[in-house]
Amino acid sequence: MRAFKHPHPDEIELERVLYGLSDPLRLAIVRQLADCGEASCGALDGGRPKSSVSYHFQVLRDCGIIATRNDGPVHINTLRRADLNARFPGLLDAILAQGRG
């Protein structure tokens, strides 16, 4: 399987990041990744069919929110914390803080 296309850190757009996080399933995925560090797609599917889940992972990738790498038959997803923090300081923390505490 070929490598995924991720936007360069400088190309990450605020509007697209906000859009990417405006969906409940995607936000849940991002929260999980923030906690777990990394996870496969199947581990975060929320009970939906895999084609739907794959679609949402693609959205998150395209928006520059997560990175996906290929590890054998499994795809490992990570939050692009450093890139997001560098470009939009405090944004991710403010969003992830919600629903805690």
Next chain:
Amino acid sequence: MRAFKHPHPDEIELERVLYGLSDPLRLAIVRQLADCGEASCGALDGGRPKSSVSYHFQVLRDCGIIATRNDGPVHINTLRRADLNARFPGLLDAILAQGRG
């Protein structure tokens, strides 16, 4: 003209706020309101027809991002800074910081 319906501070949803701010025109409106304090709808139309602008103002209202009050024939819009800060500390600042010096 009857009063507008605004969500109660406790009812403001993160997903909807993020969605509301994920559009360039709406984000521009919010930035302006952050600078000016308050403004009429027409002052922030970005050259679009007024039905379109009215639609976006309604989205921002429904999401709990702005409040609109009636002052004679003009509608005055303000950012719901305090409500947003109380519910999502740091979120608005992180978003507004983008695109500043």
Next chain:
DNA sequence: TCGAGAGTTCGATATTTCTAGAACTAACAA
């Protein structure tokens, strides 16, 4: 080389969001 597991891609459909003209309403001034 066969099969299984993990995800992607395709295709069709459904839902949501966006755009904008036209008609409408409210507030005010002449």
Next chain:
DNA sequence: TTGTTAGTTCTAGAAATATCGAACTCTCGA
């Protein structure tokens, strides 16, 4: 009244998103 300004609401169509089954690709192990 009548007209003007400001904005909403209606309506219809366009565009973007979302959903999900089915077929496909990759990788690995038996």
